[in-house]
Amino acid sequence: MPSDKLVRGWLFLSLAVVGIPGNIAVIVAFLLLILQECFLLAADAIVLHLAFANLLVVLVRCLLEALASFRLANVFGDVGCKAVIFIYRTSRALSIWLTFLLSAYQCLSIAPPGSSWASARVLVAQNLPAVFFILWVLHTSMSVGAVLFSVSSRNYTAMTTSAVNAEFCYVNFRSDVLKEAYGAIQVSRDVVPMALMTLTSLIILVLLYKHSQHLKGLRGSGSAGAGSSGAEQRAAKVVVVLVTVYVVLYGVDNGFWVYTLTVRNTLSSSLISDLRVFFASLYAALSPLVIIASNRKVNGRLRCVAQERPLLGKTARLRSI
Template identity: 25%
Template structure:
């Protein structure tokens, strides 16, 4: 089996698995919504995260897999620009949703004497605004990608192009390379900083909660506390996975930015890492009880509106 075919199989498997997992998660939330059951605020964040996963898988996984199987001149100039734009929008919304999820959870579980309590009463009111703001900023900042993407057939004799497999990218000059690297690093670094701070706070809160429960007898609030602890542990796992995969993806993006002659395998590895979180995250959520069951819909976690 050739390396290209092996990479194509990995990309197809990753894309199909991610689409199936995200479809299952999104379908159940939509079904609950139309059955007039009130979704929790965390569920709304996860729905937006699921949509961003779809954009990543459809706009990166499918074209890259097609290129691995030899369809490397399939898209025209407009289609290349659109795919690149939507992929960057999905990446931006993914960053914003994961950051918002982490911050909202630490505000939710924070005790009354914690610093996060200041935002506790107002956090629920700003979830929708924050999600819409994430989409608006992602749509605006992703416009810069339209300038540099191009179809391979449109510029086949242009030596200033980088081969990305299914499309091409214009080579940057030194100044543009640095600016583009800053453009890639800074927003992600800010989100990751917020996630690390909130995750550290969640770990500390869980540790203190465990110590309190060891010295308390069982009471009526124990099941609720246990449920919140499991939800927090799931979000910590999700955020840790997000930070790991997106850090690797960002490092590969910077390498592709500064390298002039790109190898096909480096481009493919970058595509695989950029889709890892979108493929894995729905299964992490469903495995840890963060998704309504397909059969019983886990009515216990929802309130009738």
């Protein structure tokens, strides 16, 4: 096996090993919360959908490409390429927009009570199912181009100079104009939420600073502290961390995509495509670790599950005796 494919396989396998159990753990924790409390807060519902989208990203690209690199399995025929790239593009876009939605909602959550922002938060929470539905419909429809243009690399002789090499698949655009137009749509789909979530994160930081200054003033005057919004403050800080990770990794990803669009004859090497997928998937693999480490609800449910397993094992052994 060539050394470059071996390195590629291990890199994607490492993301799958981290990202798959991490996102599954977050999903299981929130499902347990639903079973116990019969409802989810709006922010928790957004995180649950984000974990599901990230799980799809890691499964369809990292795991499948790692298996193909090691020649253990290969689903990358024409139909497989269309399905994998379609699911990857859709789930990747959902991951981006759900991260923005989470940052926007947390920004509204720490806004001063009684303001118009507080009423906007209630409106978002009440219409969250409709927001999820719109995001799914929008991004599945925008990923249709993957079905039209994706083919297996086994058919490389039919490629045009406008094709994009994705190692096991090609995105075979019929002309440079079509390639640039489709690429511009993909870039705008990423850059718009990137700019918006950066703005909301800056607003969150400003509000957190004002809140800390207000608490200092209360302590200085000897008044009783106002710590009722501590959980929202912690959640807002976590969102800022997630957005920072997103902006760095997806910024690199989009930089490589712009390079692919502007440099001619990128057909010969899949290195740029591999780097794009790696950096985009890195967010999907790392974000559940941030959520598990910082979200008390997820942490608490996972600890309960971990503590119940030994107890169940002891009970089973006692019964057998």
